[in-house]
Amino acid sequence: MRQDLRRKAIEICDRKIAQKGAGVGLSFYAFFANKNDDPELLMEAATWWIEMHQLDHFEKAVKIREMLHAGR
Template sequence: MQESLKDKIIAVCNKKIAAKGDQVGVSFYAFFKNENDNPEVLMEVAEWWIKTHRLNHFEKAIKIKNIINGIPT
């Protein structure tokens, strides 16, 4: 996954955790606008989320950050 995308995912997770606490959940759609303006990147994240890591639709933001940072979950 692109470093810029990883940085964006971490930033979104940090923002959600700051607003709602470390038990807040996210879906991969949280990293995109409510429009499909970049389907290639959306599919890249969807594949990473669903195929590579076999994550549920909603996961804890802290878990996603840990996976991105290479910390075992």
């Protein structure tokens, strides 16, 4: 996953956790606006989420943030 996407995803995880608490779940779609304006970046996130890590559709934001910080 490219660094700018990783950084953005961490920021979004941090924001969601701050707003809704440590139990909040999210999907990789949370990293994007409601419209598909960058399909290549969306596919990169989907590949990381689905193919690389075989994550469920919704995962805890704290888990995703830890994975991203660890460089996984």
